[in-house]
Amino acid sequence: MVRRRPAGTDVASRAGVSQKTVSRVMNGEPYVKEEVRLRVLQAAQELGYRRNNAARTLTSGRTRRIGVVSLGSPLYGPASTLIELERGARSTGYSLSVVTTFEGDPSGVAGAVESLLAEGVDGIVLSEPIDEGENVRVDADLPVLSLGNFPGLTGPGVVISGADGAEAGRVATRHLLDLGHETVHHVAGPQRWWAARDRLAGWQQALQKKPQEWIEGDWSPESGYAAGLRLAKRPDVTAVFVANDDMAIGLLAAMREAGREVPGDVSVVGLDDIPTAAYQWPPLTTVRQDFVTMVRHGLERLLRQIEAPGIATPGHPEPVHLVVRRSTARPR
Missing domain, CATH: 3.40.50.2300 (Response regulator)
Structure with a gap:
């Protein structure tokens, strides 16, 4: 006998909430009390409940997937940024599709963006932008977050965020x-x-x-x-x-x-x-x-653009902090 897959109604019953509340928690929507959210997630884990992403895509018109253009670099900044992007996206019910570009890549950022658009992502993040000698335009009506200054980047939903x-x-x-x-x-x-x-x-x-x-x-x-x-x-x-x-x-x-x-x-x-x-x-x-704060604030602005297109998402550069140790002193 094949066991029936747990449904949202089962989670609602176990957690003592409505099915709508279960849906809001699973979709990462705001305005759910933290205690309720944790109770729903615990009930889902106990039951082995998994969201039906295909059905959700059909009803919402969104894939709940964010595309990331990342440089193929082991450096601390790009690596830390990518880790925080994955962690932040997962906490809000989104997944990541990552396209890596490398030095000398003939298609570069523009080619990576095109491949992500073909996947049907809901938004795009440009991590550690570099100058490829020409402007990059995202023609689709799609929110784009650049984590850092990116002169020449244009499109209807461009958001610039990051440290100054x-x-x-x-x-x-x-x-x-x-x-x-x-x-x-x-x-x-x-x-x-x-x-x-x-x-x-x-x-x-x-x-x-x-x-x-x-x-x-x-x-x-x-x-x-x-x-x-x-x-x-x-x-x-x-x-x-x-x-x-x-x-x-x-x-x-x-x-x-x-x-x-x-x-x-x-x-x-x-x-x-x-x-x-x-x-x-x-x-x-x-x-x-502060890579954690930079990515969190940038993702919040990107998701607001995805969920409510056309509404302005003002931001400001993230602060930087001087950490004084023993490699600096007054000159002799």
Whole structure:
């Protein structure tokens, strides 16, 4: 004998609520008391209830699936963002379809967006946008969330969210200037990345005078190490803002190898506050971006656009936080 699959009415009966309440909980709709939501979810788990996504798609006209365009990168920022996107989407009853792009991909972001549109997703997230030399337009009447600055992105439902990269650059540079350093040198990220350009702009704005020369890296510790060897040869270099922590860790190694003491001879600030930043020697001063809050707020705005198209979803850049450790000090 085949056992009947549990239905929403069974969950409602077990939880002591209406079937409509069960539907609202399973669809991730707001205005359900937390105690009721937990009771319904517990009843569903006990019964082995599973939502019928195909039926729900037919009745609502939505797939409850969000497409994500992600760079094929193991870096802390993109990886953390993707994890939080998956966690946040699942908590609201949505699933993710991820398309990964790589450096030199001929189709790039535009091709990834087209493939997601063909899947019938309800919205699209662009994670860590880069400049591919031409504007990207999403012609479908579909909400699009960009987690970061993306000039040239156009479409009827574009939402920009995320941390203010320029402010992060300003905060890092001002910290070093406030310590008394006459100027601050910069190791930038790859300039195809809009985030790297924003951090470079923030550094330039904070200097408020003719900027120093800067070195372009590729986000890796190896490129930070190479930049550090160049900067270590210059006795006038007393402070360096590095566009991410991985490059900053490479730069610290180069300074030690060259006999330049950190922070006695050179103060160093990174950006991201990766888990290993606090355990370098010296522990790395850095600017923290709150990926959890950034993704949560961005998803909330995207889902409002999906559920209520045409209603404005104002947002603001997420704050950044200076984390002062032992890699920075007043100049000798």
